[in-house]
Amino acid sequence: MRVTVVLFTADLRLRDNPVLGAALRAAERVVPLFVIDSGIARAGFVTPARAAFLADCLADLDEGLRARGGRLVVRAGDVVGETCRVAAETGATEVHLASGASGYAQRREERLRSALAADGRALRVHDAVTTAVAPGVLVPSGKDHYAVFTPYHRRWSAERLRPVSPAPRRVELPRVRSLPLPGPGDLARGPAPAGLPKGGESEGRRRLAAWLRSGLSGYAVAHDDLAADATSRLSPYLRFGCLSPVEVISRARRAAQAGAGAEAFVRQLAWRDFHHQVLAAVPEAAHRDYRPRHDRWRTDPDELAAWRAGMTGYPVVDAAMRQLAHEGWMHNRARMLVASFLTKTLYHDWREGAGHFEGLLVDADVADNRLNWQWVAGTGNDTRPHRVLNPLVQARRFDPRGEYVRHWVPELAALPGAAVHTPWRLDGPERAALRYPAPIVGLTEGLARFRRARELD
Ligand SMILES: Cc1cc2nc3c(=O)[nH]c(=O)nc-3n(C[C@H](O)[C@H](O)[C@H](O)COP(=O)(O)OP(=O)(O)OC[C@H]3O[C@@H](n4cnc5c(N)ncnc54)[C@H](O)[C@@H]3O)c2cc1C
Numbered sequence: 001m002r003v004t005v006v007l008f009t010a011d012l013r014l015r016d017n018p019v020l021g022a023a024l025r026a027a028e029r030v031v032p033l034f035v036i037d038s039g040i041a042r043a044g045f046v047t048p049a050r051a052a053f054l055a056d057c058l059a060d061l062d063e064g065l066r067a068r069g070g071r072l073v074v075r076a077g078d079v080v081g082e083t084c085r086v087a088a089e090t091g092a093t094e095v096h097l098a099s100g101a102s103g104y105a106q107r108r109e110e111r112l113r114s115a116l117a118a119d120g121r122a123l124r125v126h127d128a129v130t131t132a133v134a135p136g137v138l139v140p141s142g143k144d145h146y147a148v149f150t151p152y153h154r155r156w157s158a159e160r161l162r163p164v165s166p167a168p169r170r171v172e173l174p175r176v177r178s179l180p181l182p183g184p185g186d187l188a189r190g191p192a193p194a195g196l197p198k199g200g201e202s203e204g205r206r207r208l209a210a211w212l213r214s215g216l217s218g219y220a221v222a223h224d225d226l227a228a229d230a231t232s233r234l235s236p237y238l239r240f241g242c243l244s245p246v247e248v249i250s251r252a253r254r255a256a257q258a259g260a261g262a263e264a265f266v267r268q269l270a271w272r273d274f275h276h277q278v279l280a281a282v283p284e285a286a287h288r289d290y291r292p293r294h295d296r297w298r299t300d301p302d303e304l305a306a307w308r309a310g311m312t313g314y315p316v317v318d319a320a321m322r323q324l325a326h327e328g329w330m331h332n333r334a335r336m337l338v339a340s341f342l343t344k345t346l347y348h349d350w351r352e353g354a355g356h357f358e359g360l361l362v363d364a365d366v367a368d369n370r371l372n373w374q375w376v377a378g379t380g381n382d383t384r385p386h387r388v389l390n391p392l393v394q395a396r397r398f399d400p401r402g403e404y405v406r407h408w409v410p411e412l413a414a415l416p417g418a419a420v421h422t423p424w425r426l427d428g429p430e431r432a433a434l435r436y437p438a439p440i441v442g443l444t445e446g447l448a449r450f451r452r453a454r455e456l457d
Pocket residue numbers: 223231232233234235236238239265268269271272273275330331332333335336339357361363364365366368369370372373376
């Protein structure tokens with residue numbers, strides 16, 4: 001009886017999972033394995049938000065496997081050592097794995113390949129599982145990745161995606177022992193954000209169906225409106241692979257009545273693939289400037305603390321930072337403007353911001369987080385690297401009635417309309433009664449400092 005192992009990583013789903021499909025085609029018995037990887041925990045990447053979400057994902061995956069005659073096998077420790085042990089214990093000939101873009105994923109793949117080969121076993125790696133188009137498939141002539149989004153997007157849009165596959169009917173396991181399913185507390189210490197969504201493939205599919213039915217068609221018009229909250233909020237489900245990007249794109253494209261909404265939404269998924277192909281080619285970009293600008297970033301612990309706490313005195317920035325702390329998620333427009341505020345107005349190192357986001361975001365992903373931070377900081381792939389988002393202009397444009405700010409900054413809830421964006425303009429007694437800080441830096445001063453530092457004047 002042939003046995004294979006599926007090592008689940010960022011592909012925690014049964015539907016449209018080519019890794020699981022290939023393992024099932026190759027053998028009569030399959031071990032669906034998840035390793036609680038001590039390497040990822042050591043790197044500090046397991047936080048309360050992601051631990052809670054992951055625990056939901058694993059419970060849901062286990063339930064889905066049980067409904068098909070199987071179950072999830074859980075081990076803990078070094079991912080390579082544990083996978084080899086399971087393969088040896090069950091006599092598996094092959095291990096199947098999804099490819100990943102980060103340096104960590106690439107090293108894991110190499111280590112696994114050589115450790116398995118030493119035992120006479122094969123590693124089979126599958127592309128287009130965690131992204132729709134695999135890194136390296138689309139390349140400009142003479143280069144190993146696209147550095148600019150527009151030409152990448154053109155090629156990406158013309159690319160034929162593989163067909164979407166259904167969940168398997170049955171999954172049969174060999175005899176193999178498993179740890180119990182972990183709860184959030186087994187994975188990380190500390191409370192998860194209060195507003196965290198439930199994780200897992202079932203919940204992801206429910207949200208995807210609702211989004212295609214009633215959110216997608218309005219996306220092109222409303223996606224930047226902070227208070228409308230009119231984006232899909234599917235990012236954590238894509239991050240953990242509860243949803244297949246190929247399936248999400250295919251279904252959005254089929255929702256023909258969604259027109260411009262579908263096109264705009266699918267374009268955002270191209271951004272996701274774009275960042276993954278950059279990181280796969282340049283894994284150091286997780287830590288080093290992709291395009292060095294010779295920045296000598298300022299360090300000011302009080303300013304950094306104020307930014308983190310949502311106490312900068314700029315209401316829209318503070319609202320966004322508080323949304324992050326409460327939900328483990330932030331609107332994309334808000335991510336852009338708080339990142340611009342930190343790296344350009346305050347002129348702090350983008351790595352400080354990326355690290356803070358990773359501590360809280362449920363969807364934190366090395367490619368999407370680090371390369372978006374670099375994009376905003378002007379050290380990455382933005383073709384206009386020195387643009388600065390003015391938080392006041394942004395606030396008036398994307399929160400014109402001040403509803404987003406009033407929701408997240410209760411100290412300002414009594415201020416009417418757009419006046420909420422400029423509390424410092426209030427008169428003496430009214431201003432004094434507000435328990436809200438004055439701006440930590442003037443926008444003109446911040447801009448002049450940034451332009452000097454980048455030698456733009
Ligand atoms: C500084 C900064 C940090 C970010 N960090 C992350 C991160 O760690 N993880 C993450 O998934 N996204 C990140 N993003 C991208 C984006 O903000 C989120 O994907 C988006 O806000 C998620 O909300 P949504 O699912 O409602 O998105 P929607 O607007 O509904 O978009 C659909 C999907 O497209 C993808 N997507 C959208 N925008 C981007 C983008 N700019 N780059 C890459 N993928 C995108 C996401 O998977 C998203 O779920 C970051 C953006 C910035 C500016």
